[in-house]
Amino acid sequence: MVVVVGDTLLASRLCASVQAEPGFSTTHLVAPCDSTLLVALAQEGVEAVVIAVHEDVAALRHALVVADADPHLQTIVTVFDQTMKERLGQLWPHLEIVSPAEIVAPSLAGPCVLPGALAAWTDGDRPYVLSDPVDGPRELVRPPSVWPKGVAGLRDRLRQVVLGAHLGQTTSTRMLVVGTGGVGVVLFADFVWLISMGVPPAEAFFDAARVVSTVGPAVAHGGDAYMVFAGLAMLATIAFSAVLTAGFIERFLEPRVLSLFGSRRPPRSGHVVVIGMGQVGLRLCVELRRLGIRVIGLERDSRAPALRVAQALKVPVVHGHGTDRQTLERLSCKGARAIATVGSDDLDNIAVAVSVSALVPHVPVVIRAGEHEVIARPRSFEGLGHLRDVADLATVYVRARLMGRDVDLVATDGETTYLIVGTRCVETVRRDPKLGCRHEMPQVATARQ
Template identity: 35%
Template sequence: MGDGDLASELVEQLRRRGAPCLRLRRPTDRELARTLRDVPRFVAIISHDDIYALRLALVAEHAQPGVPLLVTIFDATVAAQVVRTVPNCHVVSLADAAAPVLTADCTASLPTTRAHQRLWSVATSQLRPYDASSRLLVYGVAGLAAILGAETFTNALAFGHPLTASFYDAAKATATVGPDTIADEGPAGYATAIGALMLISTALTAAATAGLINRLTTRRLVALVGRRTLPRRDHVIVVGLGQVGLRLCLMLRQRGVRVIAIERDAAMANVHLAKRLGIPVMIGDGSERGLLTRLRAQRALALASVTSDDHVNIAVSVAALATRPDLRVVLRAGDDDAVTETRALFPIGVVRDVNRLAAARFAEIALGPTPC
């Protein structure tokens, strides 16, 4: 059952292996129950709508209890309900079949890294500004800290005051809440310099405050500290945060590879899920060369474009190879001939037909392993 490209590919795979196959594109409950009167060897329900697939699985189980079922469901909560209610059901998804192959393609040239190298990679990605608000916040705070430190040590070393007293006076001046009594007693030139620094501190405080307010009042998918910071090198850029893209990000992270996802649609459900899972996401166009440069594609381990649109994947590949000609690029391909035709003209990367990969896996579940 199913009316998409994946269902068509599965029918082809089954018939190629000699299995008689009946396809229902979008059956009603009554039509499905009538068809299952002749007990089939196996029932496969292929749908991108998890709830629709769940309903068909329940109807099939009610019409023919115990019939072996294969149902494509991505959401773990829905999948758990199906398995609990229909124990004779194999719950799979397109992402389950395609992500392991795509992960292997992305990590084919994975260098051997030690624990301290991975820790260094994480440490160097902290507090790295990536947009205007983060730059205001980071540079504003860094500037205030530099002024505070310089004034504290100047008071302590040049004028011989205790470090605690020097810090207290410097903090008052930096925060513009009180005078620096050490500067009041010092040379006129030093007092002038401290006055100028107080004015600069006012501007830096305003900048840091503006950056902080912006970050607090808008949804942030990339963090300045923690797991959702932007990696700087030996990472994988995943374009497209659908089912395949999200599962690919998770599998790469399990392999110890840092990832950054690019998604055009900020309202997509997987964007919010990725945030909860600690995956950094940039909202934008993956075929934009400037964005790929900001994400350090020139230092990346690989780039995987796994959107459902072949033309978008081709555009991403072209932009990525323009950023770095020897970058390892992995593309998801569908039934469109655009990828094949473009690939014949010039190399665009490693191309994987995810529908064929998934259909072969599903056929193996239904009929058993292919005889050698």
């Protein structure tokens, strides 16, 4: 007997999948208290426990109850947060910690890397791609450097910086650009004016700097016209200096997820746009960067905890909503390799996919699903994008582990899920839409994952 704990679609599908196996039975606890879980564990013939809940903290609590009741019982726990996954594995080695985000990342990355690919991932330093389950995985040739060498490369880099500035990535960046640019224009205009009047360059620069710093020129040059210009320039500089100062303050206070230079510079072409920077979105970004693909994220919640993680991973992130056309244009979707909408809400992902397909119909779209049964059916959205069902992939993986099978990877083409071990496809699983859990599932709000 297998005890399944959880109110998720993954728990429901896993319960039904295990029930369909000859010789297996299940007890499904939707939202048990500790005493209810202990009573279920005390039943005769319990051989394994699977915990699949929305909140990682709740998963930890149930895992502690199981470990206290029987530390040798096979226990599989689904945890989205990578840090908690690693820590739980260190504290309780007998637990098998499974991350749905880690399971689904290769399947999400496949269509982003290569058209028609089922999955793409890295094994050590070697990238692999799975296009045909019969042929098995093959090594992927990493994309060439995005920058040409020599003068052409320098020109392209400068063009990237100039074009990247128009993104208006954050409020602080816009303030810094406006403030710095305004002060620079005033300084240059004053310097050129003085040079045209015959003032030596060193003295012209000194007087122009005095004007910019609002202390005025040491000696008035050029009569009334220049004095009027110098006065207006000093007044303008006060405004530009205020904007510049505000930009610096805002820059120090906000999470730095974008920059004009360095690894957090927004890409302009050949990149993948990841919409929804939860645990799945972050894991996808990490996988794509390992494969040599540049990424940029989009997150509508400016206070999302994942932004801090994105900052540490040096992943560029823009704040905005994926259904907004102007926001999508800022992300350079027309030059993107692919667009992945992987938020925690299936309905939002579908809405974003519709907006993206209307704006850039030639760019492949990868859609995360798995929280709503109807949306998770690929035929319902055929032509809109590549649908990847997180719950279905995780169900196949966990079921295989319950049966004692070794699994390196699960991949899907939307209708069929493939279990990959090494370089071979060891099992093919076709989803049965009629297969369902006999237990009643309550309507529960999904957590952000």
